[in-house]
Amino acid sequence: MIGHEDLAVRTLGPCRIDSPLAERLAARETTQHSVVEDDRILFDDTISMAGVRGVPVEQLPSLEPGGPRKRIYFDPAKTRVGIVTCGGLCPGLNDVIRGLVLELCRHYGVRRIVGFRNGYRGFIPHYGEDVVDLSPEVVQHIDDEGGTILGTSRGMQDPEDIVDALERLAINILFVVGGDGTIRGAMEVVRVIGERGLKIAVVGIPKTIDNDIPYIDQSFGFQTAMSEATKSIHAASVEARSAPGGVGLVKLMGRHSGFIACYSVLAKDDADYVLIPEVPFALHGERGFLEHLRRRVEDRGHAVVVVAEGAGQEHIDEHEPGRDASGNVRLGDVGRLLRRLITEHLDDAKVENNVRYFDPSYAIRSVPANPYDSAYCLRLAHAAVHAAMAGRTEVIVARRRRRFVHIPMALAVSRRNHVDPLGDLWMSVLEATGQPVRFE
Numbered sequence: 323m324i325g326h327e328d329l330a331v332r333t334l335g336p337c338r339i340d341s342p343l344a345e346r347l348a349a350r351e352t353t354q355h356s357v358v359e360d361d362r363i364l365f366d367d368t369i370s371m372a373g374v375r376g377v378p379v380e381q382l383p384s385l386e387p388g389g390p391r392k393r394i395y396f397d398p399a400k401t402r403v404g405i406v407t408c409g410g411l412c413p414g415l416n417d418v419i420r421g422l423v424l425e426l427c428r429h430y431g432v433r434r435i436v437g438f439r440n441g442y443r444g445f446i447p448h449y450g451e452d453v454v455d456l457s458p459e460v461v462q463h464i465d466d467e468g469g470t471i472l473g474t475s476r477g478m479q480d481p482e483d484i485v486d487a488l489e490r491l492a493i494n495i496l497f498v499v500g501g502d503g504t505i506r507g508a509m510e511v512v513r514v515i516g517e518r519g520l521k522i523a524v525v526g527i528p529k530t531i532d533n534d535i536p537y538i539d540q541s542f543g544f545q546t547a548m549s550e551a552t553k554s555i556h557a558a559s560v561e562a563r564s565a566p567g568g569v570g571l572v573k574l575m576g577r578h579s580g581f582i583a584c585y586s587v588l589a590k591d592d593a594d595y596v597l598i599p600e601v602p603f604a605l606h607g608e609r610g611f612l613e614h615l616r617r618r619v620e621d622r623g624h625a626v627v628v629v630a631e632g633a634g635q636e637h638i639d640e641h642e643p644g645r646d647a648s649g650n651v652r653l654g655d656v657g658r659l660l661r662r663l664i665t666e667h668l669d670d671a672k673v674e675n676n677v678r679y680f681d682p683s684y685a686i687r688s689v690p691a692n693p694y695d696s697a698y699c700l701r702l703a704h705a706a707v708h709a710a711m712a713g714r715t716e717v718i719v720a721r722r723r724r725r726f727v728h729i730p731m732a733l734a735v736s737r738r739n740h741v742d743p744l745g746d747l748w749m750s751v752l753e754a755t756g757q758p759v760r761f762e
């Protein structure tokens with residue numbers, strides 16, 4: 323069970339400098355829409371969960387609120403900031419970079435901001451990457467494009483080398499925009515910073531197209547990515563309905579978590595089956611997926627199947643699970659497997675079929691953020707700047723139950739966010755598709 327010690331946020335030291343934002347904060351109080359800096363946000367959100375702890379309300383586990391502080395740790399005029407983006411792309415990365423730079427410059431008066439190129443390798447001398455000076459002029463319109471103007475990469479880098487680079491450039495604050503791997507890397511950087519007795523804040527803005535980072539509502543870019551995915555589901559549905567025995571099969575990203583598949587199916591409400599990593603399925607047999615699909619095609623003349631890339635890995639025996647440069651397990655291609663098995667199964671059953679396979683792949687994550695995600699990215703960037711200027715370190719900023727909070731990095735990587743097979747989301751998917759609870 324999560325306790326106080328899991329939620330404690332590290333700071334570099336006392337905040338002794340008046341914030342340039344102090345005047346704006348004078349009239350603030352905790353309301354339904356804001357939480358003042360010395361209030362706390364309860365971790366549990368049901369009476370039953372809070373009740374089992376059996377402690378008075380002020381002793382319940384709670385999170386530090388995000389947002390501006392009246393007094394800050396860093397002197398803006400003497401603060402030098404670095405920004406890095408790591409891991410796979412996600413819509414909104416440029417929005418986050420832009421938001422960080424604008425907030426730092428315009429509201430805090432920080433003038434020296436650099437971007438490291440191509441993820442953590444941008445710190446390492448032998449790659450020969452330059453650093454990018456970031457100013458409001460440079461970032462003003464970068465949100466019109468997908469991707470990240472800084473570039474990104476996977477692959478391990480030595481945290482000693484990273485901290486060497488931070489020292490060489492006299493960086494006081496490092497913003498890391500990335501997923502679970504990036505946050506683990508940042509924790510290594512924090513460890514080395516501590517060992518060298520340096521006062522450098524490291525603050526993360528969690529990035530995951532798969533929505534697999536826990537304790538946050540939904541990651542930035544997710545809404546954009548799932549909106550893109552609906553286009554493929556729509557196309558699959560049109561193809562399926564336009565051919566005798568039409569089967570539209572769509573494979574979507576989602577290495578360990580099937581959120582994109584679930585939400586895009588709910589948005590389109592055209593799919594008959596959703597297969598996700600969290601819910602294993604049998605392929606063969608009377609109650610297996612293939613036989614169920616055959617009956618559906620015979621009854622209705624067509625079907626749409628959406629599969630998350632991490633689903634059904636247990637069925638891919640020829641697959642030797644290698645790892646990518648960052649240590650992430652390489653997946654077998656469940657989409658191609660299903661295309662072959664569905665065709666064979668329908669052929670064997672003498673059911674006329676036309677299987678159309680869609681793999682939008684990177685197309686869903688390389689687009690610019692939609693307006694909702696852009697606004698969300700900007701607010702996360704603001705929260706990250708406020709946290710860092712107040713000397714918070716080894717934290718990510720996040721929105722949890724619509725409140726901006728500081729979450730210790732260790733907690734953010736302590737587990738993965740999954741679609742709960744017993745939860746409301748999966749229940750909605752089952753209702754929308756009409757598929758059985760299990761294929762067994």
Ligand SMILES: Nc1ncnc2c1ncn2[C@@H]1O[C@H](COP(=O)(O)OP(=O)(O)O)[C@@H](O)[C@H]1O
Pocket residue numbers: 408409410441442475476477478479500501502503504505506507508510529648649650
């Ligand atoms: N366990 C780890 N320890 C230290 N650094 C890591 C670890 N996992 C990943 N990283 C670093 O974080 C970067 C991004 O990780 P990756 O898994 O590719 O993407 P993401 O951050 O999106 O999960 C990699 O370049 C790697 O240097």
Ligand SMILES: O=P(O)(O)OC[C@H]1O[C@](O)(COP(=O)(O)O)[C@@H](O)[C@@H]1O
Pocket residue numbers: 409410411501502503529530531532575576577631646650687
């Ligand atoms: O080909 P790449 O760049 O490794 O990306 C593929 C993977 O990246 C993701 O989009 C997200 O991964 P990260 O969150 O680790 O960046 C997965 O859904 C997908 O499996």
Ligand SMILES: [Mg+2]
Pocket residue numbers: 409501502503
């Ligand atoms: Mg990851």
